[in-house]
Amino acid sequence: MSQPTLVTRPPQCVNFRLTFPASYVLLVTFEREKAMNSLTFAMHWALAAVWDWFDREPNLRVAVVTGQGIKSFCAGQDLLELRGRGTDDDPRRYIYPKGGFAGISRRSGKKPIVAAVNGYALGGGFEMALNCDMVVASPTASFGLPEAIRGLYAAAGGLPRLMHIVGPFIATEIALTGRRLSAQEALAYKLANRISKTNESCVDEAIELAQKCAEVSPDAALVSRVALREAWETGSVERGVELVEDRYRKQLHEGENMREGLRAFAEKRKPNWAASKL
The missing domain is CATH 1.10.12 (Lyase 2-enoyl-coa Hydratase; Chain  A, domain 2)
Structure with missing residues (x-):
């Protein structure tokens, strides 16, 4: 589909792409496939601006977010960026926007976002999916919070949301042992709406779900x-x-x-x- 007539101009993209695959639907694709679609801090702030614009743009009603390729949705924060942080760096460079990881993990917003989890959803990638409005997982999707294994913790809002959904026992196991959930386990624990027919169809099926939402008032x-x-x-x-x-x-x-x-x-x-x- 060609780009719709937009009333307002979209913000600048930083390692992600904006497309319009269906009427009133925005598709945001992370474009760091070689880095497992991990996100830099510049990307967090750029994405936060996109979601603010999305809520204001009258000719958009639903968004879909996904990662480039079929191996990784988002593997979380770019740890190489954190590792290279110097003691004299401006600390403001290493903070999240109000909406959290990718501007989504703590976002309230006005309009719904569908996550097309087409592979690894780890760390902030999982926290992002936990706060999306709906989730379509590919058959080989994988969900987990490996922060504690790296000496960190899931700081982007995912821990309380995970607790709300799956309860204390499973949430604790995921957070303290780094356990990864398969797509089938995520569906069983109500962390996803559905599993796509194939890995390749994950994004298309998420767009179909978004289209249904875009048809209501x-x-x-x-x-x-x-x-x-x-x-x-x-x-x-x-x-x-x-x-x-x-x-x-x-x-x-x-x-x-x-x-x-x-x-x-x-x-x-x-x-x-x-x-x-x-």
């Missing part, structure tokens, strides 16, 4: 995601309900997309959604 998608994430972050079911009621109910009901959705239902046609103004 942009307003309804935003509000539903906020309610889901609020309950996830706070553990409060009622807070998730209250937030939507207090912040979005009036705007949603008065918005043109709700009227269009009901009108399309009555007329038995596909809705023509407008860009979200929420």
Whole structure:
């Protein structure tokens, strides 16, 4: 598909590529295949700018993130960069943006991101996937947190999220022993939505999932995601309900997309959604 008509200009890319494989869908591909798609600190900040732009761009609704090739999604932080750090280096160079690893691992954001885990998701790569909205894993995908083995710890938000999903026993084993999970184990532990048919089809299947999300009302998608994430972050079911009621109910009901959705239902046609103004 050719590039859509964008209202705003995308930020500069640093060792990653932006493409538009389907209507309203952004695909972000890490392009450090020889380095197992590990990320540098410059990449973290550049990616954080991309996600901020993605949330603002009205002609994009869903993103997919993946790694170049079929061997590695993202093997985490570029440890050679850390190893080469000098004592007189500016410490600000070695910190994550507010959104965390790749601007994703601690991101809240407005719009959903689907992870196409097409190989190793290790360290920050795993932490990134843990905070994406959906995950499609290739049959040979592998998930793990090897930080403790290297004298580090998973500092990008993945530990509490892993605990929420799999519980204390499995989370502790993964964090303290470096245990890696196969795609089948990740699916069993609810760390992935599905396993792709083949390694090569992982990204395409993630894009298909993103397309389904892009077909719903942009307003309804935003509000539903906020309610889901609020309950996830706070553990409060009622807070998730209250937030939507207090912040979005009036705007949603008065918005043109709700009227269009009901009108399309009555007329038995596909809705023509407008860009979200929420």
